[in-house]
Amino acid sequence: MTKMTMRTPEDFGFLAVVYSHGWYQCPPFHWDAEEKTLTRVARDATGQPVVLRIREPRRGTLEIQADVEGKLTDADRRKLRSDVRQMLQLDREIAGFHDLCRRHEHLAAIPELGAGRFLRCPSVWEELVKSICGTNVQWSQAVRMISRVAELGEPVEGYHAWPTPERIAEAGEETLREQCRLGYRAPYIIELAASLRDGSLDLGPIERGELEGPDLRKAFLAVKGVGPATADYLMILNGVADRLSIDSAVYAFVKDRHFGGRRPSAAEIEQLYEPYGEWRALAYWFEAMQEYWWGPAGFDFVPDPGRE
DNA sequence: TTCCAGGGGTAGA
DNA sequence: TCTACCCATGGA
Numbered sequence: 001m002t003k004m005t006m007r008t009p010e011d012f013g014f015l016a017v018v019y020s021h022g023w024y025q026c027p028p029f030h031w032d033a034e035e036k037t038l039t040r041v042a043r044d045a046t047g048q049p050v051v052l053r054i055r056e057p058r059r060g061t062l063e064i065q066a067d068v069e070g071k072l073t074d075a076d077r078r079k080l081r082s083d084v085r086q087m088l089q090l091d092r093e094i095a096g097f098h099d100l101c102r103r104h105e106h107l108a109a110i111p112e113l114g115a116g117r118f119l120r121c122p123s124v125w126e127e128l129v130k131s132i133c134g135t136n137v138q139w140s141q142a143v144r145m146i147s148r149v150a151e152l153g154e155p156v157e158g159y160h161a162w163p164t165p166e167r168i169a170e171a172g173e174e175t176l177r178e179q180c181r182l183g184y185r186a187p188y189i190i191e192l193a194a195s196l197r198d199g200s201l202d203l204g205p206i207e208r209g210e211l212e213g214p215d216l217r218k219a220f221l222a223v224k225g226v227g228p229a230t231a232d233y234l235m236i237l238n239g240v241a242d243r244l245s246i247d248s249a250v251y252a253f254v255k256d257r258h259f260g261g262r263r264p265s266a267a268e269i270e271q272l273y274e275p276y277g278e279w280r281a282l283a284y285w286f287e288a289m290q291e292y293w294w295g296p297a298g299f300d301f302v303p304d305p306g307r308e
Numbered sequence: 309t310t311c312c313a314g315g316g317g318t319a320g321a
Numbered sequence: 322t323c324t325a326c327c328c329a330t331g332g333a
Contacts, residue, residue: 022314135315141331142314183329188316227316249314 002072006062006081008090011098013114014056015299017088020289023119025143026130027150028162041153041161042083042122044068045075049154049161054084059114062088067157089117092239097279101286110286113298118237124203126162128192131234132185132225148180149189165196188225206238213240232281241281244273253288 008014018024018038024031028041037055044050051067064084066072072080085091094116101107101116110116121127129149134142152171153163163171168189176186195201205211206219216238220231232245244250246266255263258272276283290296 131314132316134313136313136328137315137330138313138332145330177329181330184316184327185329225316229315233314245314247314248312252314 002066002068004064004066004077004081006064006084006090008056008060008062008088010060011094011111011114012088012090012117013059014062014088016113016115017117017119019294019299020115020118021285022134022139022143023121023130026146028153028160029119030159039159040087041156041159042080043161045073045079049156050076050080051157051159052080052084054088083122086122087120089120089239092117094282097241097282100276100279100283104283107283107287109290109296113294115286115289116282120237121162123162124206125165125192125196127234127237128203128220128223128226129168129189131230132188132192133182135185135225135227135230145180145182145185149176149182152180165193168193169197185225188223191224209238213242216240236281236285242278244270244281244284246270249288250284253292257288257291 015036018031023029024038030039031037032039035055037053040052040054041049042052053065053067055063057063062084064080066080068076097116098111101110121130130142130146133145133149137145149168150160150162152167152175153160154167168176173186173190176182176189180186182189192201196203201223206216211219213235217231217235220226220234221228226234229245229247232243233247235243236245246269250269251263254269254272255261258264259268264272273280273284
């Protein structure tokens with residue numbers, strides 16, 4: 001076992017990032033609400049799965065425990081630290097969003113909570129699969145699909161690593177349909193896995209943040225199974241917040257909160273959040289999280305394991 | 309039973 | 322670009 005510590009930005013709140021959206025409920029993330037510890041099967045510099053346990057012993061510091069025999073190499077340490085930075089978006093600049101929150105009473109608690117970053121998967125591949133599993137199903141059902149896909153990954157200490165594209169491609173459509181119960185999503189994910197395996201698709205430019213807004217959106221939409229709502233959602237995760245991802249959850253929230261029980265049009269929703277400019281997606285997201293799921297004082301009624 | 313969830317692909321206009 | 326229609330699954 002090896003322990004590492006990391007400093008976090010002043011505007012970073014560990015719980016707020018874990019609870020930023022539903023990823024913490026999806027393997028290979030495992031959240032222990034009692035111990036406030038996020039467990040994740042990551043991969044070291046050579047691709048070997050490693051169980052990481054991340055917690056925040058005090059604000060400003062993360063403690064990362066890697067369950068490995070012997071010592072980690074310097075390369076492994078760099079890789080795992082880099083994964084943690086990616087998963088918790090430690091390098092994301094959100095000061096502008098917090099400034100905006102302080103100018104709006106209903107968002108004033110967001111900076112206090114250290115919210116504004118999202119829990120991320122270490123790879124875009126994993127996030128694409130999870131997002132496709134989340135289309136046209138209740139979230140609790142998506143979590144079950146994702147959990148069954150995760151079980152196709154290599155077992156490690158009672159957990160599973162996220163399966164590689166090669167492993168999914170080898171498992172085949174039949175396995176995704178019959179065993180993982182993905183239904184019509186199965187061929188989309190097989191096609192994605194196969195194109196990554198044979199190199200006809202390269203997610204590198206997305207991973208490295210090389211694409212600007214419109215090109216990034218185009219890249220997501222090019223993946224079969226990813227439509228406008230999912231592409232916009234992935235954009236938000238990738239740090240482009242000037243566009244809402246309008247799905248059924250958005251309608252459900254704004255209908256009661258802003259339109260007196262009437263279901264608004266998409267254009268009306270756009271208009272409502274337009275004043276928040278480049279941060280509009282975060283302004284919506286964290287308003288909804290706080291009102292619907294976090295509770296007024298922080299995280300009193302965060303659901304576990306599946307929010308409806 | 310019927311509806312529909314954190315939609316998307318496709319064909320046809 | 323917009324609109325029907327279809328697509329698995331499973332909870333409500």
